Amino acid sequence: MDILAAYKEHLREIGKLSSALSLLHWDQRTQLPNGGQETRAEVVGKLTKMVFELSIADKLGRYLEELEKREDLSEEESASVRVVGKAYRRNKAIPPDFYERFAIAASKAETTWEKAKERSDFLLFRPHLEEMVEYARQFAEYYGYKESPYDALIEEYEPGMTSRELRAVIEPLRQELVPFIKRLQEEGTPPETDFLRGTFSKEEQRSLSLQALRTIGYDFDAGRLDPAVHPFTSSIGPGDVRVTTRFLVDDPLSGLFSSLHEGGHALYDQGIAPKLRWTGLDEGASYGIHESQSRMWENLVGRSLPFWTFFQPTFASTFPAFSGISAEALYRAANVVEPSLIRVEADEVTYNLHIMLRFELEEGLITGKIAAGDLPELWRDAMDRYLGVVPEKDADGALQDVHWSSGLFGYFPSYMLGNLYSSQIFACAQKEVPDLDTHFARGDFAPLLTWLRERVHRFGMIYEPKDLVKRITGEDPDASYFVRYIEEKYSQIYKL
Ligand code: ZN
Ligand code: ZN
Numbered sequence: 237m238d239i240l241a242a243y244k245e246h247l248r249e250i251g252k253l254s255s256a257l258s259l260l261h262w263d264q265r266t267q268l269p270n271g272g273q274e275t276r277a278e279v280v281g282k283l284t285k286m287v288f289e290l291s292i293a294d295k296l297g298r299y300l301e302e303l304e305k306r307e308d309l310s311e312e313e314s315a316s317v318r319v320v321g322k323a324y325r326r327n328k329a330i331p332p333d334f335y336e337r338f339a340i341a342a343s344k345a346e347t348t349w350e351k352a353k354e355r356s357d358f359l360l361f362r363p364h365l366e367e368m369v370e371y372a373r374q375f376a377e378y379y380g381y382k383e384s385p386y387d388a389l390i391e392e393y394e395p396g397m398t399s400r401e402l403r404a405v406i407e408p409l410r411q412e413l414v415p416f417i418k419r420l421q422e423e424g425t426p427p428e429t430d431f432l433r434g435t436f437s438k439e440e441q442r443s444l445s446l447q448a449l450r451t452i453g454y455d456f457d458a459g460r461l462d463p464a465v466h467p468f469t470s471s472i473g474p475g476d477v478r479v480t481t482r483f484l485v486d487d488p489l490s491g492l493f494s495s496l497h498e499g500g501h502a503l504y505d506q507g508i509a510p511k512l513r514w515t516g517l518d519e520g521a522s523y524g525i526h527e528s529q530s531r532m533w534e535n536l537v538g539r540s541l542p543f544w545t546f547f548q549p550t551f552a553s554t555f556p557a558f559s560g561i562s563a564e565a566l567y568r569a570a571n572v573v574e575p576s577l578i579r580v581e582a583d584e585v586t587y588n589l590h591i592m593l594r595f596e597l598e599e600g601l602i603t604g605k606i607a608a609g610d611l612p613e614l615w616r617d618a619m620d621r622y623l624g625v626v627p628e629k630d631a632d633g634a635l636q637d638v639h640w641s642s643g644l645f646g647y648f649p650s651y652m653l654g655n656l657y658s659s660q661i662f663a664c665a666q667k668e669v670p671d672l673d674t675h676f677a678r679g680d681f682a683p684l685l686t687w688l689r690e691r692v693h694r695f696g697m698i699y700e701p702k703d704l705v706k707r708i709t710g711e712d713p714d715a716s717y718f719v720r721y722i723e724e725k726y727s728q729i730y731k732l
Pocket of ligand 1: 497501527530
């Protein structure tokens with residue numbers, strides 16, 4: 237068999253096993269009875285190991301070496317060789333027994349973190365955190381880097397990004413956001429939200445989410461919606477991209493926005509060109525680009541006035557208590573800004589500050605500038621400076637997120653980059669697609685989705701995030717779009 241054909245066949249094998257794994261994961265988090273968890277963990281472990289072995293197989297190394305020299309490959313084929321080759325080398329760089337020790341340590345660290353968070357006992361978690369930092373630094377050494385070991389870690393989530401570049405984005409952004417949030421607090425008129433109080437059945441919330449997802453173009457013939465404790469989207473393969481959400485009986489908006497968020501992730505996956513299936517390119521360009529799609533449908537669309545102009549009647553027919561509440565009032569209520577302690581509950585104005593804080597701390601841990609023991613105090617200090625709120629207990633501070641306990645360092649910035657990319661990409665769509673707002677207000681979201689399919693979704697991982705943003709917008713990634721969007725929108729809502 238020709239090398240190229242053998243290479244493609246090898247990737248198809250990996251793709252099929254990965255698809256089975258995705259389904260098992262989805263099932264674990266939505267359907268699996270408790271009694272089946274233990275056996276399932278073994279099945280997942282076995283399949284994970286098989287996929288990993290295929291991803292570092294010697295024959296794959298030989299294919300890549302040959303194909304990297306070939307000049308007759310199509311654009312997709314050479315992108316596949318680039319992406320698969322990079323993953324191959326990164327995986328190969330890690331000694332298997334080191335990885336196994338890490339996996340065991342991470343599993344213990346996560347269990348201890350859960351306990352430590354429950355009791356808000358940082359000292360209990362500290363030795364595990366130190367161990368996880370040590371492992372992360374060792375990973376960085378194995379992967380290799382030019383400037384900072386942190387760069388080797390962030391590469392996993394945001395290819396081509398460095399801590400130097402991140403700092404150059406974060407500094408000016410923080411200088412805009414911190415005083416703006418203060419102004420909203422001190423001079424702004426907060427939206428009325430009293431009318432959102434009440435009890436809202438999960439069944440009716442579900443029907444609302446189904447309607448919203450259908451409206452934005454999510455294809456239920458190629459997906460489904462299920463409840464989950466921590467909402468996620470699972471791409472099992474082309475034709476099968478599932479979303480999950482979580483409904484709160486005392487909040488009619490939280491579940492709806494979570495559905496729109498996951499729906500945005502799903503529209504991306506549903507829009508990747510079918511020809512990329514099982515080529516190593518059938519995923520989003522990066523975690524940040526993926527998050528740009530979820531944040532766009534959740535915030536730039538879902539939390540906009542035109543969306544509510546269209547959606548108010550649907551909302552009010554599901555929950556008659558809102559029949560006297562205008563679209564404008566709902567729009568305002570969906571956009572309350574409130575500096576708070578918890579990242580996952582943060583609004584779109586304060587959210588990035590939670591990420592900046594985490595980036596600075598984790599980068600310091602990895603480069604050795606910060607000791608794990610100093611985290612709680614550094615956390616409180618940064619929260620005070622950025623948001624003016626200080627956690628009383630570490631459960632709301634340095635123990636808040638699961639990421640570090642499972643060895644995920646370099647992941648957080650993707651959330652912020654998603655917000656930044658989303659406003660830049662949306663600004664471009666507004667420029668190129670006439671009257672987007674008018675369409676939205678009529679419940680017609682197809683013009684935006686068609687544009688995103690054409691400019692973003694179909695490419696999968698063919699381009700690295702920076703190149704993709706440049707191809708879409710004609711410009712380098714630029715945080716000023718986000719600042720303009722936030723300042724215009726919230727100056728109006730808060731009547732500054
Ligand atoms: Zn997301
Ligand atoms: Zn239209």
